[in-house]
Amino acid sequence: MMNLSRLVLSTSLLVGLAAGAVAKEESKFLSIGSAAPKLDVSAWAKGTPVTAFNPGQVYVVEFWATWCGPCKTSIPHITEMAKKFGPKVNFIGVSVWERGNDIPGMVKKFVDEMGAKMDYNIALDNGMAMAETWMQAARQNGIPAAFIVNQKGQIAWIGHPMDNLDKTLEKVIAGKYDIKAAKAKFDAEMEAQAAMDKAMVELNEATKMYNAGKTAEAEAAWAKTEREHPELAVNVLMAKMQTYSVKRPVRAKMMAASALKSGDEAKIGMMASFAQNQMRRNPKDSRLAEYIGDEVSKLSVKDPYVYYMIAEVAALSGKKTVAIERISKGIALLEADKEAPEDFKKFMNDALARYNKMAGQH
DSSP, rough: OOOHHHHHHHHHHOOOOOOOOOOGGGSSSSTTTOOOOOOOOEEEEESSOOOOOOOOOEEEEEEOOTTOOHHHHHHHHHHHHHHHHHGGEEEEEOOOOSSSSSSHHHHHHHHHHHHSOOSSEEEEETOOOTTIIITTTTOEESSSSEEETTTTTTTTEOOOTTTTTTHHHHHHHHOOOOHHHHHHHHHHHHHHHHHHHHHHHHHHHHHHHHHHHHHHHHHHHHHHHHHHHHHGGGEEEEEEEEHHHHHHHHHHHHHHHHHHHHOHHHHHHHHHHHHHHHHHOOOOHHHHHHHHHHHHHHHOOOOOHHHHHHHHHHHHTHHEEEEEEHHHHHHHHHHOOOTTHHHHHHHHHHHHHHHHTTTTTO
């Protein structure tokens, strides 16, 4: 799959945990090879309750929430895997970070509505018990997130449930999974993520400085972030666009034009995302968003999700026929991609159906 669509579909929904909010010593972090923490749930909403990890059995513990859009996309995929692996793997979905006064009722309603699409063991976190001992301990700040527990009761893998979970399970079941290599890779990723989190905090502070009138200091801070963390260049660009679009709209348009002419897929995708968000936040002033959408539509973009975002821009600005044309280009790319997830195809086709309905077409 293309990078941006993978990012949007499989990127976790962050729950607002600030970088460094979980102040743990390195030895207390949960990593690959660590003993799996206990299952500490308040109730079971579906399936057979699991009280402990039995030796010789493989488990998947997946964290989700009723409010999480990407979770709803990944749940049918987990159900398919539960059917595929049968008794070889015990799948457990744990609802975390829920919001509201009647969480048990909310979860039950969600599970009932999902029906056969959510056909595995479902439990509710016991307050914040598993959110802390699993998610936060493993430095996972968003959902959906899945953990494989191997036959020895060890954490063997941590990641997004639609990111090669099935292939990893096959290796774990067959005893061909290199847990030492997986740990080295995971720990390196977490170290890099910590550095990025720190840089993102500094990036947000720079934006606050700009909004407070300290423009020179903010510009210097943005330049420092981009110089020291080139991998965050797109994030810096987004921060500048969000700020300039309010403070200096002419400069924002010039920056958008430059980014789109660069041919950089990441920058183009970011611009499409910016335009979509602008339309949602401030539809009365859609000039910049529409300009970006029109310019992106002239490019040969490889990521189908970009077409969805600029289709949304068109739809929100009342250009229903344009929205249909743009989403259709994205769907054509998906149809040509043999590895494209079926859930993503459905998501895009559902959007097309929505636009057709808006335009009075069937």
